[in-house]
Amino acid sequence: MDEDILRKLEIRLGPLHARQRLGIERDHEAQVFGQGLTFFHLENSSWAEWIIRNVLKVTGLYWRARQNAERILVKRNDMRFKTLPPLFEGFTILHISDLHVDMNKAAMNRLIELVGGMQYDVCVLTGDYRGRTFGPFQPALDGIARLGTHLKQPIYAVLGNHDTIQMVPGLEAIGIRVLLNECETIVRNDQRIFLAGIDDAHFFRVDNMEKAALSIPRGEFSILLSHTPEVYRQAAHANFDLMLSGHTHGGQICLPGSIPIKLEAVLPRRMGSGPWQYGDMTGYTSVGAGSSVVPVRLNCPPEVTLHHLRCA
Numbered sequence: 001m002d003e004d005i006l007r008k009l010e011i012r013l014g015p016l017h018a019r020q021r022l023g024i025e026r027d028h029e030a031q032v033f034g035q036g037l038t039f040f041h042l043e044n045s046s047w048a049e050w051i052i053r054n055v056l057k058v059t060g061l062y063w064r065a066r067q068n069a070e071r072i073l074v075k076r077n078d079m080r081f082k083t084l085p086p087l088f089e090g091f092t093i094l095h096i097s098d099l100h101v102d103m104n105k106a107a108m109n110r111l112i113e114l115v116g117g118m119q120y121d122v123c124v125l126t127g128d129y130r131g132r133t134f135g136p137f138q139p140a141l142d143g144i145a146r147l148g149t150h151l152k153q154p155i156y157a158v159l160g161n162h163d164t165i166q167m168v169p170g171l172e173a174i175g176i177r178v179l180l181n182e183c184e185t186i187v188r189n190d191q192r193i194f195l196a197g198i199d200d201a202h203f204f205r206v207d208n209m210e211k212a213a214l215s216i217p218r219g220e221f222s223i224l225l226s227h228t229p230e231v232y233r234q235a236a237h238a239n240f241d242l243m244l245s246g247h248t249h250g251g252q253i254c255l256p257g258s259i260p261i262k263l264e265a266v267l268p269r270r271m272g273s274g275p276w277q278y279g280d281m282t283g284y285t286s287v288g289a290g291s292s293v294v295p296v297r298l299n300c301p302p303e304v305t306l307h308h309l310r311c312a
C-alpha cells in the first residue's frame with residue numbers, strides 16, 4: 001500500500017472510511033465464489049480468459065469478435081421528465097462506461113477519435129476502468145488520463161467492481177470528480193439539478209444510497225450514477241428521476257438478436273442494456289465502451305451514449 005495514496009484517501013474519506021474500504025478490497029478482490037450480489041464471478045477467475053479465447057478460436061469467431069470490440073458506436077437517447085427544470089431543457093450527458101482501458105488499445109484510440117468533437121454539458125463515467133479486478137492499476141490511470149485530455153469538463157465518475165479505491169486520488173488529480181456515496185449540484189441561473197453517485201454495489205457492496213441522496217430535497221430533479229443497475233429498486237424508492245449504469249456489457253458475447261448468454265447481474269433482462277423504466281424512474285444501462293476478461297464482442301457492439309434531457 002502506497003503511503004502517499006493512503007494519506008490522500010484518509011484526507012478524502014476520513015481515516016476510518018479509508019481503512020475500512022481498503023480492508024474490504026484486501027479481503028475479497030480476487031474472490032471467485034460467494035462475494036457480492038452474484039455467487040460466481042467470472043471476471044475474477046484465472047482460467048476464464050483461456051476458456052473464452054479458445055472456444056472462440058475453435059468456432060472460428062475469435063478474430064471477428066476482436067474486430068467488433070474496436071467498433072464503438074455513438075448512441076443517442078432522448079428522455080422526457082415532468083420534474084426537469086425548464087432551464088435544463090436539452091441538457092446533454094455523455095455517458096461512458098466499462099472502459100477497461102488497458103485491455104484494448106485500438107478500442108481506446110477509436111473512443112478518443114469519437115469523443116473529441118462531441119457537444120455535451122457534462123460527462124459521466126460509470127465504472128470499471130481497469131481490465132483485471134486486482135493487481136496493478138497505473139496502466140488504467142494512464143489510459144484514463146489520455147482519454148481525459150479529449151473530454152470536456154465537468155467529468156463525474158463512480159467506481160466499479162474492477163476498480164480499487166486506490167485509483168481515486170489519481171482520477172481526481174486529472175480532473176475527474178469521483179462520487180463516493182456523494183452528491184453534486186449543477187446550477188443554471190436560479191434552477192438546479194442533483195447528480196449523485198454511489199460506490200460499487202455489485203461486488204464490494206460499499207454503496208450507501210441514503211448518504212448519497214441525503215442533500216437532495218424531495219421533488220427536485222435528481223440523477224444517480226451507479227456502476228451496476230442491480231440497485232434499481234433502491235434508487236427508485238429513493239426518488240431518483242434517472243439512473244445511469246453499466247456493468248453488464250449487454251452480455252458482451254450474445255446470440256443473434258443481441259440476446260445475452262449471461263449478464264453477470266441480478267436483474268430483469270430488459271434492464272441489461274439500453275433504456276428502461278421502473279416505477280417513476282427512468283434508467284439506462286450502457287453496454288460499455290470496452291470489454292471484460294477477453295477483448296471480444298459478438299452481436300453486442302460497444303457504445304458511448306449521448307443522453308438528451310427534455311421537459312415533458
